[in-house]
Amino acid sequence: MMNEIQLKYGCNPNQKPSRIYMEDGSDLPVTVLNGKPGYINFLDAFNGWQLVKELKEATGLPAATSFKHVSPAGAAVGLPLSDTLAKIYWVDDLGELSPLACAYARARGADRMSSFGDFIALSDVCDVDTARLIKREVSDGVIAPGYTDEALELLKAKKKGNYNIIQIDPSYTPAPIERKQVYGITFEQGRNELDVNGDLLSNIVTENKNLPESALIDMKIALITLKYTQSNSVCYVKDGQAIGIGAGQQSRIHCTRLAGQKADNWFLRQSPQVMGLQFLDTLGRADRDNTIDVYMGDEYMDVLADGEWEKRFKVKPAVFTAEEKKAWLAQNQNVTCGSDAFFPFSDNIERAHKSGVKYIAQPGGSVRDDIVIECANKYDMVMAFTGIRLFHH
Numbered sequence: 001m002m003n004e005i006q007l008k009y010g011c012n013p014n015q016k017p018s019r020i021y022m023e024d025g026s027d028l029p030v031t032v033l034n035g036k037p038g039y040i041n042f043l044d045a046f047n048g049w050q051l052v053k054e055l056k057e058a059t060g061l062p063a064a065t066s067f068k069h070v071s072p073a074g075a076a077v078g079l080p081l082s083d084t085l086a087k088i089y090w091v092d093d094l095g096e097l098s099p100l101a102c103a104y105a106r107a108r109g110a111d112r113m114s115s116f117g118d119f120i121a122l123s124d125v126c127d128v129d130t131a132r133l134i135k136r137e138v139s140d141g142v143i144a145p146g147y148t149d150e151a152l153e154l155l156k157a158k159k160k161g162n163y164n165i166i167q168i169d170p171s172y173t174p175a176p177i178e179r180k181q182v183y184g185i186t187f188e189q190g191r192n193e194l195d196v197n198g199d200l201l202s203n204i205v206t207e208n209k210n211l212p213e214s215a216l217i218d219m220k221i222a223l224i225t226l227k228y229t230q231s232n233s234v235c236y237v238k239d240g241q242a243i244g245i246g247a248g249q250q251s252r253i254h255c256t257r258l259a260g261q262k263a264d265n266w267f268l269r270q271s272p273q274v275m276g277l278q279f280l281d282t283l284g285r286a287d288r289d290n291t292i293d294v295y296m297g298d299e300y301m302d303v304l305a306d307g308e309w310e311k312r313f314k315v316k317p318a319v320f321t322a323e324e325k326k327a328w329l330a331q332n333q334n335v336t337c338g339s340d341a342f343f344p345f346s347d348n349i350e351r352a353h354k355s356g357v358k359y360i361a362q363p364g365g366s367v368r369d370d371i372v373i374e375c376a377n378k379y380d381m382v383m384a385f386t387g388i389r390l391f392h393h
Helices: 039-059 083-088 099-109 128-135 149-156 213-227 252-268 285-296 322-329 347-354 369-378
Strands: 004-007 018-021 030-034 063-068 071-077 118-122 139-144 164-168 177-182 185-190 233-238 241-247 335-339 357-362 382-385
Touching: 018 039, 030 149, 039 063, 039 071, 039 118, 039 139, 039 164, 039 213, 063 099, 071 099, 071 213, 083 099, 099 118, 099 128, 099 241, 128 149, 149 164, 213 233, 213 241, 213 335, 213 357, 233 252, 241 252, 252 285, 252 322, 252 335, 252 347, 335 347, 347 357, 347 369, 369 382
Parallel strands: 118 139, 139 164, 335 357, 357 382
Antiparallel strands: 004 018, 030 164, 063 071, 063 118, 071 241, 177 185, 233 241, 233 335
């Protein structure tokens, strides 16, 4: 063990010197088993580890997250994958996966374009199923409380032997006061030790108060994910996984729209039009992801024009029309939406409704709460006021 690790540079190559260390001289709670993680890698690793550790504690299920630029692109617990999800996550050739591998497949699959080159955090000891899945994805590194011998051997072979593998002591407890410096000035605050549990979600303010256990779990996933997402942030969750995260927007409605658009794309990927695309065998997973994203969007002719579709498809696909997309999206229901601060206007509820949201968790406390509640009642939603903000910067 050591109390500091020297880094190549900070956020950018011109920011030197750089290191992580323990101010009190104690040993760091991490060991680098392989590679040379950088400054942003460690930021992603430590934020991601907190997220999955809390998800595991809140749900009792193995958890995984896929981080990019200090916000999660996806987060999930280890529920089994349907055949459809296995296909859209490109893991249908791997057979039955362990719960931890299912959690990472879900976290990676929520927004695969954003997860490209991610840093992974796992709540449990990394098993060979999870390592096999990670090995073939473009990723910067992984943090976990441990690794089986076979999993470690697989991961060490990734990136020509340079893949970043970090082991963290799961018993490590940080000091209750945290500090950081900005412009040479030290900021100090108490750590956000908020326990996201059923009590926090007991204040249901809508006429519909029917909150099933599955939706309660999804609310916990939404709030814990938001706790480690750069604010402002909104998170859509379904069946144990985030399906759309809107991070770091200055306006809440922009968070809600961004997260909703990502949730819509996640559901559109499951449509017959997308599932039926016949890709060239030579096209890799990342290129398939990019092609699907363009095909589902407004710039679809970029991949369907003559001279372009032949580079990607065996057969030229039909245009996925706006009418077809609207009809498919109307089938997405029982989605949960969480927000790290109150919804100031009912436009957020209207936008959430368009993406199938039935359950909402938000702090409440706006001067327009009555209008927001009225809008939720219009759509027979179940909305809980937590009374607690979850800003993260």
